[in-house]
Amino acid sequence: MSEDLLVMSGITKIYPNGVMANDKVDFSIKAGEIHALMGENGAGKSTLMNILFGEHQPEEGEIFLEGNKVKIGSPNEAIALGIGMVHQHFMLVPSLSIAHNIYLGMEPRKHGLIDIRSMVKQAEELAEKYNFKIKSTARVADIPVGMKQKVEILKALARGAKILILDEPTAVLTPQETQELFHELIEFKKKGHTIVFISHKLKEIKQICDRITIMKNGRSMGTYDMEDMDEKSISRLMVGRDVIKTIEKAKAKPGEEIFRVEHLSCINEDGKHAVNDISLSVRSGEILGIAGVEGNGQTEFIESVTGMRKDYKGNVYMKGRCMDKLSIKQTRRAGLSHISEDRMTLGVAAEATISDNLIADKLGEEIIGYGPFLSGKKITRLSGELIETFLIKCSSEKQPVSMLSGGNMQKVVVAREFAREPVVMIANQPSRGVDVGATEFIHKKLVQIRDKGAAVLLVSADLNEVMGLSDSLMVFYGGEIVAYFEDSSKVTEEELGYYMLGIKKQSEEEIRRVLHE
Numbered sequence: 001m002s003e004d005l006l007v008m009s010g011i012t013k014i015y016p017n018g019v020m021a022n023d024k025v026d027f028s029i030k031a032g033e034i035h036a037l038m039g040e041n042g043a044g045k046s047t048l049m050n051i052l053f054g055e056h057q058p059e060e061g062e063i064f065l066e067g068n069k070v071k072i073g074s075p076n077e078a079i080a081l082g083i084g085m086v087h088q089h090f091m092l093v094p095s096l097s098i099a100h101n102i103y104l105g106m107e108p109r110k111h112g113l114i115d116i117r118s119m120v121k122q123a124e125e126l127a128e129k130y131n132f133k134i135k136s137t138a139r140v141a142d143i144p145v146g147m148k149q150k151v152e153i154l155k156a157l158a159r160g161a162k163i164l165i166l167d168e169p170t171a172v173l174t175p176q177e178t179q180e181l182f183h184e185l186i187e188f189k190k191k192g193h194t195i196v197f198i199s200h201k202l203k204e205i206k207q208i209c210d211r212i213t214i215m216k217n218g219r220s221m222g223t224y225d226m227e228d229m230d231e232k233s234i235s236r237l238m239v240g241r242d243v244i245k246t247i248e249k250a251k252a253k254p255g256e257e258i259f260r261v262e263h264l265s266c267i268n269e270d271g272k273h274a275v276n277d278i279s280l281s282v283r284s285g286e287i288l289g290i291a292g293v294e295g296n297g298q299t300e301f302i303e304s305v306t307g308m309r310k311d312y313k314g315n316v317y318m319k320g321r322c323m324d325k326l327s328i329k330q331t332r333r334a335g336l337s338h339i340s341e342d343r344m345t346l347g348v349a350a351e352a353t354i355s356d357n358l359i360a361d362k363l364g365e366e367i368i369g370y371g372p373f374l375s376g377k378k379i380t381r382l383s384g385e386l387i388e389t390f391l392i393k394c395s396s397e398k399q400p401v402s403m404l405s406g407g408n409m410q411k412v413v414v415a416r417e418f419a420r421e422p423v424v425m426i427a428n429q430p431s432r433g434v435d436v437g438a439t440e441f442i443h444k445k446l447v448q449i450r451d452k453g454a455a456v457l458l459v460s461a462d463l464n465e466v467m468g469l470s471d472s473l474m475v476f477y478g479g480e481i482v483a484y485f486e487d488s489s490k491v492t493e494e495e496l497g498y499y500m501l502g503i504k505k506q507s508e509e510e511i512r513r514v515l516h517e
Contacts, residue, residue, distance in 0.1 A: 005031040005194055006052075006163060011061035013047050015403060019395065021047040022058065023218040029163070034185060034195045036205045036226070039215030040238055040435040042393045042405035045198060048215070049165050053085040054078040084161025086152045088168040094141035099123035101140055102155045126154055131187055145294045146177035150184075164188070165196045170204060171432060172294045172461045175497040182208050200435050201464075202231040214238055235436055249447045252471035254283035258455035259424045264314035266300050274300035275312070276479040282424070282455040287446065289470025289488060290459045293500050297479035298459050299341065302428050305457075306338045307331045308346075318424055332361055335423030339413055339430045341459070347413040348401045355383035355397040358416050382419075390415040391441060407434045414442055418449065425449055428459045443469060463493050475499040484511050 006029050013022040022044045029035045039045045050056045052063070054072040063070050065081060072078050078085075092101050099120045100107070108118040123136035132150050140148065149169060156164055170178045185195055185208060199205055205212065205226070212229060214221040214237045221237045260281040268274035275297045282288045292298055304312040307328045316323045323331055340346035348357050359368050359379055368378050383397035392411045394404060401409055414430065427446060431439040446469060450456050460466040466473065473488035474481050475496065483499040483506045485491045498504040 003030065004028040005066060007064040008048065008052065009062045009064070011048060011051060011063075012059045013044075013051060013056060014059050019403065020218050022051070022061075024060070025215070025218070025220050027213055027220060028223070029194055029196060030211075031194055032189055032192055033210040034189055034197055034208055036209035036212040037196055037198045037215070038200070038205065038212060038234065038238060038435075040407070040437050042217075042408055043215040043238070043435070044218040045215050046167070046405070049085065049167070049196065049198065052078070053083060053165060079159045079161070082160055082162035083165070084156030084159060084163070085165040086149075086156055086167065086169065088171060090148050090152055092140045092148060092151060095139065097137050097139055098134055098143070098147075098151050099136040101151055102126070102136075102158050104155070106159070122158075123154070126158055130154070130157065130191075131184060145172045146174070146180070149173065149177075149181065153184075162192070163194045163196070165198070167198045168200070169197070170199065170201065174293055174500050175463065175493055176501060177293075178204070200439065202234055202436065205234070206231065238436065247443050247447070247468035249469075250451070252286050252450065254286040254471070255453065256284055257281050258284045258319055259457065260317040261305055262315045262317070264301065264304055264312055264316070266304055266309070266312035268300060273479050275304065278314075278476075278479075278481055280474065280481070282457050284453045284455050285450055287450050287456040287458055287469055287471050289466040289473040290457070290476055291463065291466045291473060291496055291500060292461075292476035294461055296476045298428070298476055300479075301476070302338075302341070302426060302459060306336065306426055332420075335420075336426065337417040337420065337422035337424070338426045339417050339428055341428040341432070343406070343409050343413050348409055350402040350409075351400055353398050354387065354392065354394055354401055354404075354412055355379055357401050357412050358383050358386050358397075358419070361416060361420075386415040386419060390418075391438075407438045410434050410442075411438060414445065418445055421452065422449065422454055425454050425456045426459075427456060429461065430458070431460075431462070431465060439465075463496060467491075467493065467496070477502045477505070481511050482506060 008025065008027040011022050011025040014020050025044065025048055027048060037045050037049070047056060051058050052072065054074045054077050063072060070081060072081065093104065102123050103119050108115045108122065110118070120136050127134045127136065132154060134147065134150060140151065153164070169181065173181060188195060197205070197209055209226050211223055212226055212234065213223045214234065216238060262279050264275055264278045265273060266275045278301060280288065290298060303309040305316050307323065307326060318334055318336060321334065344350060349360070359382065362368050368374055368382060380397060387394065387397060390411045392415065393408050401412055404412070425446070430446065431442050434442065446456055458466060458469055467488055470488040473485045473491065475483040477500065482502070
């Protein structure tokens with residue numbers, strides 16, 4: 001490896017609310033390396049990379065690229081310098097083809113019109129250069145999530161990226177897709193590309209990265225050769241203590257059936273079956289996990305059973321009561337809590353305060369006032385208790401949620417949903433984009449409410465999470481249940497991957513046991 005390709009020196013970033021996100025941070029990467037960037041939520045790693053990509057401007061500090069001082073005022077300037085970023089949430093146009101997404105805004109033209117044939121040819125040549133298997137004429141809406149990840153990477157490469165920032169690139173991939181991506185990233189490295197790999201998965205970081213920079217409380221804790229670090233030492237530097245990787249929980253003691261779904265089906269916006277005749281039940285004191293590659297009906301299923309959509313066939317019952325015609329407010333009053341998969345769209349009101357978000361589902365309840373009259377003292381007391389209990393890093397309960405890190409936003413959601421001690425907890429991607437310390441905290445809370453008798457339905461694209469937390473486990477593929485394991489400890493990660501990819505499928509007789517019949 002050569003000397004430093006890029007150096008960020010003394011980077012300081014202070015947000016308008018006074019929060020110091022980066023405090024004189026030094027960060028450097030070498031040409032042709034895969035460099036891990038890790039840290040707890042709110043540690044400042046995303047801010048640092050957003051500064052490198054030109055999305056934020058620092059108060060202090062300098063950036064040097066190949067020995068030359070540069071000022072990166074916007075993402076366009078970053079791209080011109082050969083810096084690309086693939087965000088955790090894909091930025092693709094579903095209705096357009098893969099080729100069009102790759103070259104969006106820079107399409108080849110002929111006689112003033114987009115030259116589709118040339119664009120497709122260029123996309124295929126680019127994919128072939130990096131050993132990506134894609135069908136460039138396919139519509140993005142019709143391709144699996146692993147392929148969308150590749151399109152995002154190719155989009156950055158098409159714009160000349162030599163330094164590629166990947167934010168949680170494996171969050172929604174199967175083990176097989178992850179290994180395929182790693183093989184491709186190693187090929188990038190061989191071709192001279194440099195990769196910054198942001199992840200919370202210690203096992204993956206150890207597998208693929210050459211060096212690691214760890215951040216804590218807005219400061220760098222140092223840069224280390226990966227071969228000199230083990231998972232415990234990385235965790236200790238990140239959170240100041242050892243993190244328990246194995247989810248500690250006693251064996252489940254399921255009680256009576258609490259939550260039941262019968263023959264649920266619904267159609268997506270393309271007129272296709274998103275969910276096809278799914279039945280399941282969850283008992284008190286049990287965590288039932290749903291594994292699956294994103295886009296296989298999980299979102300539509302959860303939207304239906306939580307009352308967010310009503311255009312489904314079938315029935316949903318909670319403690320024997322049919323929930324189909326109830327409003328979301330009535331569903332919540334009946335004891336259902338919901339951690340949604342998209343915290344920004346469905347989980348929080350970003351411009352509202354932390355306290356407003358924490359009480360949003362409690363309006364009209366005595367805990368925050370009497371009837372239509374709100375009590376400022378009660379709201380402040382409740383918010384303070386939840387902030388303390390759920391370790392939300394903030395300046396005060398009056399701080400806008402938009403000023404929090406992604407992980408602390410997630411803690412606001414989790415705090416609100418756990419506050420009423422639910423009868424049924426629907427937890428959809430509860431720790432997505434959350435660091436190891438916060439993930440451990442959320443996992444403990446889910447086990448605690450299970451042990452208090454709640455029925456927990458867990459949906460997660462993270463196999464470590466869904467396998468470690470679940471007492472029983474099922475797999476969604478193509479809007480159907482393709483596998484069910486009454487004891488989640490009896491299935492391996494590799495075998496689960498085969499069901500998630502549709503390579504294997506259990507018989508209907510095996511799956512019928514999901515109804516506990």
